[in-house]
Amino acid sequence: MENFVQVLIDGMLSGMIYALVAAGLCLIWGVMDVINFAHGEYLMIAMYVSYWLGFLAGVDPVISMIASGVFIFILGALTYKLIIHYTIGKPPLAALLATFGLAMFLKNICLNRFSPNFLILSDTWLGGKTFQLGGLIIPAPQLAAGILSLLVVGLVYLLINSTRFGWAVQATAMDREAAELMGINTERIYILIFGIGGACVGIAGGIMPSYLAVHPEVGSLFGLIAFICVAMGGFGSIPGAFIAGILVGVVEAIAGFYIAPVFKYIAVFGLYLAVVFLRPRGLFGW
Amino acid sequence: MDRKRFSGKDAAWLVFLLLLALIPLTPVMAENSFHMHVLILILLFASMAQAWNIIGGYCGQVSFGHSVFFGIGAYGAGMAVVTYGGTPWPGILTGMVLAAAVAVAISYPCFKLSGHYFAIATFAIVEIFYRSFLVWDWVGGALGLDYPLLDEGLKNLMWHESKAGYYYGALVLFLISFGLVRWIEGHRFGYYMRAVREGQETAESLGVNSTAVKLTAMALSAAMAALCGSFFVQYNLRVDPPMVMSLDMAMKFVLVTILGGAGTLAGPLLGAAVLIPLQEYTRAFWGGLGGGVDLIIFGLLIIFMVVKQPSGIVGIIDDIRKRILRKKAAGKGEVVDGAP
Numbered sequence: 337m338e339n340f341v342q343v344l345i346d347g348m349l350s351g352m353i354y355a356l357v358a359a360g361l362c363l364i365w366g367v368m369d370v371i372n373f374a375h376g377e378y379l380m381i382a383m384y385v386s387y388w389l390g391f392l393a394g395v396d397p398v399i400s401m402i403a404s405g406v407f408i409f410i411l412g413a414l415t416y417k418l419i420i421h422y423t424i425g426k427p428p429l430a431a432l433l434a435t436f437g438l439a440m441f442l443k444n445i446c447l448n449r450f451s452p453n454f455l456i457l458s459d460t461w462l463g464g465k466t467f468q469l470g471g472l473i474i475p476a477p478q479l480a481a482g483i484l485s486l487l488v489v490g491l492v493y494l495l496i497n498s499t500r501f502g503w504a505v506q507a508t509a510m511d512r513e514a515a516e517l518m519g520i521n522t523e524r525i526y527i528l529i530f531g532i533g534g535a536c537v538g539i540a541g542g543i544m545p546s547y548l549a550v551h552p553e554v555g556s557l558f559g560l561i562a563f564i565c566v567a568m569g570g571f572g573s574i575p576g577a578f579i580a581g582i583l584v585g586v587v588e589a590i591a592g593f594y595i596a597p598v599f600k601y602i603a604v605f606g607l608y609l610a611v612v613f614l615r616p617r618g619l620f621g622w
Numbered sequence: 623m624d625r626k627r628f629s630g631k632d633a634a635w636l637v638f639l640l641l642l643a644l645i646p647l648t649p650v651m652a653e654n655s656f657h658m659h660v661l662i663l664i665l666l667f668a669s670m671a672q673a674w675n676i677i678g679g680y681c682g683q684v685s686f687g688h689s690v691f692f693g694i695g696a697y698g699a700g701m702a703v704v705t706y707g708g709t710p711w712p713g714i715l716t717g718m719v720l721a722a723a724v725a726v727a728i729s730y731p732c733f734k735l736s737g738h739y740f741a742i743a744t745f746a747i748v749e750i751f752y753r754s755f756l757v758w759d760w761v762g763g764a765l766g767l768d769y770p771l772l773d774e775g776l777k778n779l780m781w782h783e784s785k786a787g788y789y790y791g792a793l794v795l796f797l798i799s800f801g802l803v804r805w806i807e808g809h810r811f812g813y814y815m816r817a818v819r820e821g822q823e824t825a826e827s828l829g830v831n832s833t834a835v836k837l838t839a840m841a842l843s844a845a846m847a848a849l850c851g852s853f854f855v856q857y858n859l860r861v862d863p864p865m866v867m868s869l870d871m872a873m874k875f876v877l878v879t880i881l882g883g884a885g886t887l888a889g890p891l892l893g894a895a896v897l898i899p900l901q902e903y904t905r906a907f908w909g910g911l912g913g914g915v916d917l918i919i920f921g922l923l924i925i926f927m928v929v930k931q932p933s934g935i936v937g938i939i940d941d942i943r944k945r946i947l948r949k950k951a952a953g954k955g956e957v958v959d960g961a962p
Contacts, residue, residue, distance in 0.1 A: 437924030
């Protein structure tokens with residue numbers, strides 16, 4: 337029983353990080369109907385930003401995640417301005433392929449500059465620390481990341497649902513032309529949404545070097561899992577993506593512990609297929 | 623447009639094929655095996671892209687899962703030779719049939735999904751197959767299968783002395799895939815596929831059984847992909863999951879077709895003829911230096927192509943042709959359709 341609770345907690349903690357990564361993707365998908373294939377690579381770059389700040393300037397990931405968030409905000413806005421802007425109105429595949437090209441570009445730039453080696457940041461504030469709770473062990477970095485995820489996803493949800501900016505975003509998502517007739521600068525909304533979506537994953541990537549090694553391939557799997565979470569949660573639903581993220585984390589942990597570690601991602605992808613075969617528009621989709 | 627009759631275009635294709643068949647006889651090619659290698663890969667990837675084109679281009683169902691079928695074909699041939707010690711031929715056939723069966727089985731529920739849900743489902747399927755094959759001992763697991771050295775020739779489908787044998791093998795593959803698609807284009811089934819692509823509801827209202835059309839197209843496409851996979855493994859003489867079943871491999875099917883021009887007969891060849899030399903020569907040129915430079919250029923090129931001309935190289939050629947026509951017409955004072 338104790339094992340099961342421990343596995344459940346571990347799964348939920350990693351699931352919260354998936355949720356934060358997925359929230360950014362979900363925002364972009366919901367507003368622009370674009371799958372950003374480079375999302376995992378955003379995460380990887382955010383981790384490099386945080387790592388180098390820690391390695392060269394001695395800044396802890398807990399602080400440098402702000403810098404990562406800002407950096408990826410700018411990268412996201414630039415991605416929109418330079419690439420996505422030109423694919424709007426073209427077949428939906430165009431944006432996906434263009435961002436796949438971008439992912440390839442970013443991954444190999446990092447491979448070329450930083451080598452494929454695993455880089456680990458030592459002596460961070462949170463690294464290696466744990467809480468004891470009865471018989472349960474809760475790792476501090478994952479807990480901090482989980483709380484952060486809850487905070488950021490909550491903020492984004494509030495931003496979209498109860499501010500004037502958020503209403504403008506919703507209007508743009510529903511009907512771009514009508515929104516423009518109402519005087520909304522939809523181009524600016526798109527830039528900001530791509531930036532905010534990037535900032536979410538930037539913050540997630542910023543804190544992760546506290547407990548995870550950085551290498552050019554680190555983002556690919558996270559990106560793929562973020563796609564799964566977003567689609568499982570349902571088109572553009574941030575609460576859906578959040579719940580799907582936690583579900584994915586829990587299933588991954590349970591399958592990894594009770595079946596075999598190699599089966600954990602097979603179980604996750606199987607879960608996605610099972611969900612969409614039963615509900616073709618995801619858990620919360622309409 | 624009547625696509626059924628033997629047209630001047632088909633004659634041009636036949637002449638082109640004849641020229642391709644003569645290439646290994648030229649001294650430049652016979653001496654440099656690297657050029658031969660690039661040509662073989664162009665023909666192979668053109669055939670792979672053409673296989674994807676059936677379902678992705680003509681039928682409009684964008685699958686990112688074709689490396690599964692490619693891998694099944696590759697393992698079919700690989701296991702026939704390595705595990706059972708025979709010739710690859712029964713393995714190739716089994717692989718093709720199995721790939722078609724798997725394609726139908728997994729596509730049937732997936733076709734109910736729309737848009738991005740379908741695309742992500744195909745990603746998930748690739749990952750499930752990839753990770754299962756990595757730990758499945760019967761198919762060699764993560765180590766993969768290494769071919770023994772056998773007598774060269776058609777029986778074992780391997781050649782050691784020169785690459786000419788493989789070149790003609792790839793040419794036959796090319797002929798099969800392009801011939802199949804050319805035949806489908808003019809056939810009733812080709813019209814059904816295009817009807818489903820343009821509007822599934824409309825096609826159904828006219829009595830087209832869209833599910834049957836999509837499943838048939840998927841099965842054909844998967845069997846072709848499997849055939850390409852078994853050739854690929856015969857050429858490399860080894861097979862492991864990252865080589866044939868990864869998501870990157872699945873993306874190559876899509877990229878080559880889209881960059882060339884999806885839903886056109888010549889598109890896959892044009893895409894492969896541009897992308898493969900670029901990939902191979904940049905790798906040969908920069909590959910040793912820190913790594914990744916070839917893929918950096920590749921990535922930029924993909925972005926550039928998609929942003930500038932989403933209908934691919936075929937679209938670029940069309941643009942150029944229209945511009946020339948317009949210039950000619952402007953000289954005579956006529957107006958050609960397509961002019962603003």
